[in-house]
Amino acid sequence: MVSATARLVFSIRTAANTFNNRNSSFNLFFLVHDCRRFSIDYSKSRTQTPLQKQFENWTDRLRPGFTAEDVVNALRSQSDPDLALDIFRWTSQQCRHNYRHSSMVYHTMLQISISQHRHSHAEALIDEILSGASSDIPSLPLLNTIVHFCCSRRNLFSRAFDVFNHMRRLGGSCKPSMETYSMLIGALVRRFDRSSVGFVYMHSVRSLVRQMKSSGVIPDTFLMNLIIKAHSRCLEMDAAIRVYKEMGLYGCEPNEYTYGYLSKGMCEKGRIEEGMQYFRKMRELGFVPTASVYMTVTNSLSLRCRFQEAVEIVTDMIENSMSPDLLTNRTLLEGLCREGREEDAFVLLEELRKKKVLDEKTYYRLFDGLKCVCRPHHDGGSE
Secondary structure, eight states, X not given: OOOHHHHHHHHHHHHHHHTTSTTXXXXXXXXXXXXXXXXXXXXXXXXXXXXXXXXXXXXXXXXXXXXXXXXXXXXHTOSOHHHHHHHHHHHXXXXXXXXXXXXXXXXXXXXXXXXXXXXXXXXXXXXXXXXXXXXXXXXXXXXXXXXXXXXXXXXXXXXXXXXXHHHHHHOGGGSOOHHHHHHHHHHHHTTOSSHHHHHHHXXXXXXXXXXXXXXXXXXXXXXXXXXXXXXXXTTOHHHHHHHHHHGGGGXXXXXXXXXXXXXXXXXXXXXXXXXXXXXXXXXXXXXXXXXXXXXXXXXXXXXXTOHHHHHHHHHHHHHTTOOOOHHHHHHHHHHHHHTTOHHHHHHHXXXXXXXXXXXXXXXXXXXXXXXXXXXXXXXXXXX
């Protein structure tokens, strides 16, 4: 097969020999035509990367009057998120088809960008969506995806509430759903790392709960537990109990997290007897507390010198394949020593060691601590 370069050389030579003839203008036309053919063949013969080839392949497929569904299928077929974004941008520029991306296309591209950690792309897409770039009103799943992404990014946390207010203004099928409230309240509760900060965010939680009720959104057990957790973190236990009693009105069944938040919050508040009531009810129903609940209850009982109950809680904890931390063990064991029950403390320490709850380093730290606590007691008794 004659190469493109050879054809060009042949054409030039032929034209040079015929320029003196009468039909030189006619031959000149063919020379220009062959030069154009050469440039096209040369451009196609240049080395292309696999991504460039895939891009051209998909743009060729989409050219004849593509629809939003065609674009969605093309985006989902890409394993490379950058290639998907190139196709997304290319299709948005095809104005001659009177085409605009629908909310479904934006949702697909946003999901791809988030899942592949293209966060800057995701933020740019969110700006476009909220500015009204889509051909239709953004769908509820799309807006919830935006809220979820903003809640997961510290620098976009406040924007999640801007999107929430935007959803309220849109109304109709776009108004905030139970999922929206769950994401926002959950994001607020995760910031309750300190009680002082918790009180600041608690105002926002109350506001969201009021709006949820006024809009007629029916919460599920997960959302009710988040509200109970928020009140418990701020030690607003009366409010937490009110929410607990409302669960039946919404058809929600309390679970281990419900009772765990209540028992832990009550103990931290100093209302140990009430905390123990919720703890016992949880165990009677067959729910297993978390390690955090076990340790909070144990520490509270130990500080009130209710050692028999504390030992029972620790035993139950170990039987459920969980181990108390160093602080919990120290509070219980040293509390026994201070009450003059040194023998019980050392016996319990040995039992914990035999059950392989303690490693050697922790065992000797506790052992040395017990000796230090017990020695002043003996010295005081000998005087």
